[in-house]
Amino acid sequence: MIYPFFTFLFAALNHITSVPSRLEITDPEAIKTKKAFQSTVRQDPVKEMVELKSKIPDIEYDLKYATKNNFTGKRLYPSSLKKTFLRKPVCEALQQVQDSLRKKGLGLKIFDAYRPYSVTIKMWETVRDEKYVANPVKGSNHNRGTAVDLTIIHLKSRQELNMGTGFDHFSDSAHHSFTQLPEEILQNRNLLKNIMEYFGFRAYQEEWWHYSWPESERFELLDISFQKLAKWAKRNP
Numbered sequence: 569m570i571y572p573f574f575t576f577l578f579a580a581l582n583h584i585t586s587v588p589s590r591l592e593i594t595d596p597e598a599i600k601t602k603k604a605f606q607s608t609v610r611q612d613p614v615k616e617m618v619e620l621k622s623k624i625p626d627i628e629y630d631l632k633y634a635t636k637n638n639f640t641g642k643r644l645y646p647s648s649l650k651k652t653f654l655r656k657p658v659c660e661a662l663q664q665v666q667d668s669l670r671k672k673g674l675g676l677k678i679f680d681a682y683r684p685y686s687v688t689i690k691m692w693e694t695v696r697d698e699k700y701v702a703n704p705v706k707g708s709n710h711n712r713g714t715a716v717d718l719t720i721i722h723l724k725s726r727q728e729l730n731m732g733t734g735f736d737h738f739s740d741s742a743h744h745s746f747t748q749l750p751e752e753i754l755q756n757r758n759l760l761k762n763i764m765e766y767f768g769f770r771a772y773q774e775e776w777w778h779y780s781w782p783e784s785e786r787f788e789l790l791d792i793s794f795q796k797l798a799k800w801a802k803r804n805p
C-alpha cells in the first residue's frame with residue numbers, strides 16, 4: 569500500500585507550499601517616511617493624498633478620532649486636527665457626490681478618512697473584532713486613504729439627516745440589511761448608499777457610514793502623520 573501513502577504525502581506537501589501564511593496574504597508593512605511616499609507618487613500620480621477641503625470647500629468635518637467621543641473613549645488624532653486626506657481619485661469622486669447633493673441643499677459630513685496605520689493597531693487593541701475594526705495584519709482601507717466614514721447634512725442648518733444610529737455604533741441596527749427602522753431613516757440611508765455607489769464607492773454591509781474605493785489594494789498602507797501630509801499637500805497643491 570505504498571501508492572496511497574505517496575498520494576497522501578504529495579497532497580500534504582502541495583497544501584503546505586500552495587497556501588500562504590497569514591502574514592503573506594497581504595503585506596502589513598506600511599509606508600512610514602515622506603521619501604518613500606514621494607517615490608510612490610512619482611511613479612503613480614493617482615497615489616497623491618489630497619486634503620478634502622482644498623477641493624471641496626463646503627464639506628463639513630467632524631473628525632471623531634480627534635476627540636474622545638469615539639468607541640475607544642480616547643483621543644487618537646491630534647486635538648487640533650483640521651485636515652483630512654484621501655487619495656486623488658477618491659477625493660475626486662467625493663467631490664462629484666458633493667456637487668450632486670448640493671443641488672438638493674445637502675452636503676457631506678466626514679467622520680474619518682485617512683487613518684495612519686499605527687492608529688489601526690491602537691484600535692485593534694481596544695476592539696478585537698474584525699467585523700468592526702481592521703485586523704492590523706491586513707490593514708484598513710482607511711490606512712490606504714481609500715475609505716471614508718460619512719453622513720449627509722442639510723447645508724443651511726448643518727443638521728445631520730437621521731440615520732438611526734450614530735457613527736461607530738457597533739450593532740445590527742447599523743447594518744444595511746437591518747430594515748426594522750422608520751421609513752424616513754431607511755430612505756436617508758438609501759440616499760447616501762445610492763449616491764456613493766453611483767459615483768463608484770462600495771458600501772460596507774455592517775456600517776451605514778463606511779464607504780471604500782474599488783481596487784484599494786493598489787494603494788499602499790501609510791503610516792504618515794497628518795502634520796507631514798499637510799506640509800506635503802501645501803507644497804504640492
Ligand SMILES: [Zn+2]
Binds near residue numbers: 778779
Ligand atoms: Zn470606516
